[in-house]
Amino acid sequence: MIELTLTELCWAVVIATLVLVTLFVWISRFAHHNAEKRGVRRRWICDLCLTVWQEQHKTKIATCPHCGKRCMQKK
Numbered sequence: 247m248i249e250l251t252l253t254e255l256c257w258a259v260v261i262a263t264l265v266l267v268t269l270f271v272w273i274s275r276f277a278h279h280n281a282e283k284r285g286v287r288r289r290w291i292c293d294l295c296l297t298v299w300q301e302q303h304k305t306k307i308a309t310c311p312h313c314g315k316r317c318m319q320k321k
């Protein structure tokens with residue numbers, strides 16, 4: 247059996263907590279970054295009336311819901 251002093255146990259708890267918090271922050275930022283990229287890919291801006299909308303499907307040409315202009319994806 248491993249014998250730990252109180253000081254060693256406290257350090258282990260502190261280090262484990264830091265590692266878990268760092269891991270959680272890293273995963274959270276990664277998920278947020280991916281969600282942001284996904285949103286930008288689906289976001290469309292009409293050239294004519296500057297209406298902003300999101301298309302649910304991946305497409306190269308979309309119709310503006312406000313003025314009906316056919317817009318092309320700019321990349």
Ligand SMILES: [Zn+2]
Binds near residue numbers: 293294312
């Ligand atoms: Zn428009």
